[in-house]
Amino acid sequence: MAPKDILLALVVIGVWGMNFVVILVGLDGIPPMLLGALRFTLVAFPAVLLVKRPAVPWRWLIAYGSTISLGQFAFLFYAMANGMPAGLASLVLQSQAFFSLLFAAVLLGEKIKPVHLVGLLIAATGLAVIGQGGDGTMTMLGLGLTLMASVMWALGNIVTKKIGRVNLIGLIVWGNLVPPLPFLGLSLWLEGPAQIADALRHIGSHTLLALVYLAFVATLLGYGLWSRLLQRYSTGMVAPFSLLVPVVGLSSAVWLLDEHLTSAQWLGALLVMLGLGLNVLGLRLWNLVSGKDKSASKG
Structure with missing residues (x-):
């Protein structure tokens, strides 16, 4: 990978890792x-007027x-509003990789390699350790909702696979015409008109900057650069960079929010990272070992 593209990948990782603090x-x-309603309104408009609709059926x-x-973000935002720390959210959300494997096996008939099962078991153990090893700052509701967010992300990955090769920016912009109205309906139901009016009336500069970051930096810029990398290089070359997102997420939460993990949670985080590493890099190792075995058998 060219040095400038490595730099772009690191920019994306930094942007996505900081996303949870924002x-x-x-x-x-x-x-x-x-x-959620405001974020995805900003993602879709005015970009939908400038970006061509991808050749994808409306369904x-x-x-x-x-x-x-x-x-994904309805569950994630509600989780973080109900006791899920930013750093742990950045880590737990990456379990989408394992849910994607399971859904691909069930819905698409793809086979799961043994190395992926090992990674899944290690990461699941890590999540269990995180859930049981807290100091009370993380709620089980927050953890459960974050896992549900990762499930929705994984289902979105399956939808993306079914769609096939398409302009990713166009898909993001036009797909994000969907969330604003449902988010607004959920807000009216769960938060009520009075809270909505009060929040909009007293909206501060820090909130506006957060919205700009979430819509334009984390979503449009982040996914735009990531799609460029995926178009220029193989998935196997680009995907390992995603392992750095929880590293940035955890470290930025410690640095900027003064979040602290217990020793057990750090152990759980290491186990989840190990499981993610096997998931992303394990297939390459598996193919390498399998190739050596075949060569040995021919000799």
């Missing part, structure tokens, strides 16, 4: 469902927007 900043001034655009945008 979400908490936004939630400090706006309730979670209203934050798939709706499925994409309903899972990877509405479902």
Whole structure:
């Protein structure tokens, strides 16, 4: 990979890792469902007027927007508003990789390699350790909702696979026409007109900056650069960089929010990272070992 593209990958990782700190900043001034409505309105407009609609049937655009945008962030925002620390959220959300494997096996008939099962078991153990090893700052509700967010992300990955090769920016922009109205409906139901009006009336500069970051930096810039990398290089070369997202997420939460993990949670985090590493890099190792075995058998 060219040095400038490595730099772009690191920019994306930094942007996505910091995303979780910024979400908490936004939630400090706006309730979670209203934050979702405003974020995805900014993602879709005015970009939808400038970006060509991808050659994708509306049912798939709706499925994409309903899972990877509405479902994922409705659960994630509500989780972080209900006791899920930013650093742990950045880590636990990466369990989408394992849910994606399971859904691909069930819905698409893809086979799961043994190395992926090992990675899944290690990461699941890590999540159990995180859940049981807290000091009371993380709630089980927050953990459960974050896992549900990762499930929705994984379902969105399956939808993306079914869609096939398409302009990713166009898919993001047009797919994000879906979330604003459902988010607004959820906000009216869960938060109420009075809270919505009060939040909008007293919206501060830090909240506006958080919204700009979430919509334009984390979503449009982040996914735009990531899609460029995926178009230029193989998935196997680009995907390992995603392992750095929880590293940035955890470290930025410690540095900027003064979040602290217990010893047990750090152990759990290391286990989850090990499981993710096997998931991302394990297939390459598996193929390498299998190739050597075949060569040995021929000799």
